[in-house]
Amino acid sequence: MPAxxxxxxxxxxxxxxxxxxxxxxxxxxxxxxxxxxxxxxPDVATESLLAFRQGLKEGGFxxxxxxxxxxxWAENQADRLPALVAxxxxxxxxxxxxxxxxxxxxxxxxxxxxxxxxxxxxxxVRMGLVASLARPGGNLTGVNFFSAELAAKRLDxxxxxxxxxxxxxxxxxxxxxxxxxxxxxxVETAARAMALEIQVFNARTNSEIDxxxxxxxxxxxxxxxxxxxxxxxxxxxxLAHLATHHRIPAIHGSRxxxxxxxxxxxxxSVPDAHRQAGVYVGRILKGAKPADLPVVQxxxxxxxxxxxxxxxxxxxxxATLLARADEVIE
Numbered sequence: 001m002p003a004x005x006x007x008x009x010x011x012x013x014x015x016x017x018x019x020x021x022x023x024x025x026x027x028x029x030x031x032x033x034x035x036x037x038x039x040x041x042p043d044v045a046t047e048s049l050l051a052f053r054q055g056l057k058e059g060g061f062x063x064x065x066x067x068x069x070x071x072x073w074a075e076n077q078a079d080r081l082p083a084l085v086a087x088x089x090x091x092x093x094x095x096x097x098x099x100x101x102x103x104x105x106x107x108x109x110x111x112x113x114x115x116x117x118x119x120x121x122x123x124x125v126r127m128g129l130v131a132s133l134a135r136p137g138g139n140l141t142g143v144n145f146f147s148a149e150l151a152a153k154r155l156d157x158x159x160x161x162x163x164x165x166x167x168x169x170x171x172x173x174x175x176x177x178x179x180x181x182x183x184x185x186x187v188e189t190a191a192r193a194m195a196l197e198i199q200v201f202n203a204r205t206n207s208e209i210d211x212x213x214x215x216x217x218x219x220x221x222x223x224x225x226x227x228x229x230x231x232x233x234x235x236x237x238x239l240a241h242l243a244t245h246h247r248i249p250a251i252h253g254s255r256x257x258x259x260x261x262x263x264x265x266x267x268x269s270v271p272d273a274h275r276q277a278g279v280y281v282g283r284i285l286k287g288a289k290p291a292d293l294p295v296v297q298x299x300x301x302x303x304x305x306x307x308x309x310x311x312x313x314x315x316x317x318x319a320t321l322l323a324r325a326d327e328v329i330e
Contacts, residue, residue: 008177010067012275018213018291020294029065032067032094032115032285033067033090033091033093034056034068034069034070034093034094034097034252034281034285034294035069035070035085035095035096035097035248036069036070036071036087036096036097036099037072037081037084037096037097037098037106037112038072038073038099038100038103039074039078039099039101039103040074040076040100040233041073041076041139042071044233044234044236045290047270047271048270048271048274050271051271051274051327052274052277052278054275055214055274055276055278055279055281056279056282058278058279059282059286060282060286061281069237070088072084072085072087074230076231078102078106078175081102081103082106082109082110083173084106085098085106085110085111086110089110093114093162094114094115094285095113095114095115095116095117095281095284096115096116096117097116097117097278097281098116098117098118098119098142099119099276099277100119100121100228101127101179102119102176102178102230102231104118104127105127105129105140108128108129108140112139113180115140115290116140116141116142116290117140117141117142117277117280117281118141118142119138119145119230119269120142120144120145120246121146121165121268122178122179122182123182124142124144126182127178129142133294133297135294136290136291136293137291138290139291140290141280141290141291141293141294141295142277142296143273143274143276143277143280143298144297144298145267145269145272145298146267146268146297146298146301147181150253150266150277150301151183151187151189151225152186152190154251154266155190155191155194155196155225155251156194157193157264157266157295157303158223158225158251159196161249161263161264161310161317161321162222162223162249162315165223166196166197166222167197167199168197168199168221168222168223168224169199169200169201169216169219169225170184170198170201170224171202171226171227171239172184172200172202172203172204172227173202173203173227173229173231173233175204175205175231179226179227179229179261183227183228184200184227191221199214199219199221201215206235206238209235209238209242210238210242213239213246216246216248217246217248221248223248223251224250224251225251226239226253227253233256234253235254235260236254236256236257236262237260237261240260240261240262240309242260243263244263244312244313245306248315249263249313251266252266252267253266253267255267255269255304257307258304258329259304259329261306261307262309262312263305263306263313263315264303264304266302266304267302267312268298268300268302269301270298272298273296273298276296276298302326302327303326304328305325305327305329305330307322308329308330
């Protein structure tokens, strides 16, 4: 080969070799994007998000390395959810993780093609999200971490802590329709079986909580049952303070309340439910279909007692109750 031709060949070969990595990178698929739809605000979901990412990691996915997460938060304003989920659908995310009943219902209405992994405290069959727990069908599956279904257990614990309780106020947020209906139905059933008198109070917004609690205090019930739901969880410090201020024993569905001064809670571990949801999202990213993934029902439940709050309220916590508690906050 003449010298000039040889140099041209080497130059051409070198140029092609330099271009190979660029071509290879161009041919690599883009990282999948998870759409995370939250009913609440991110500041109350820190622990749950850490658990969700742990679940993803268990499935081989690390945020920012081989998967992206696009977060949308409704900030406890359910009317914002349809627009938020529509944006995720428009972006064509690979899967939607919906946290909370309102977010899950909004996602279900928005798409029948994008896989959805829900995290709900109510019965997803009763909510119409899935056909059955074992065979979800359609594009939804997820985790039911129980809340309303545990009303009888909570009232029983409340009676054990306050043996003289006969009248119980029930605080609901009617704006969270499915959650309020499930809580009320199960509380009414449990109260009848225990011969408890209940009185229902409603609070739809932050500003209504103070006024409603003042109305509860005027009625002087023996205790108050706080419904589950995104609004009340986000206002847990306010609710714990009001119950202590008015000296009314209150029971809650999540450990988030006793951690900030609430008296007692019993419910499934919300962070663990998010971890399980992360695992399911990972399986779907690897090709599993929601219809083939049975709904996970939480098996990790926690009884948490704030002993300091009990003393402030003048309550003596039975030794048997303290012994059964998963955590006693002093």
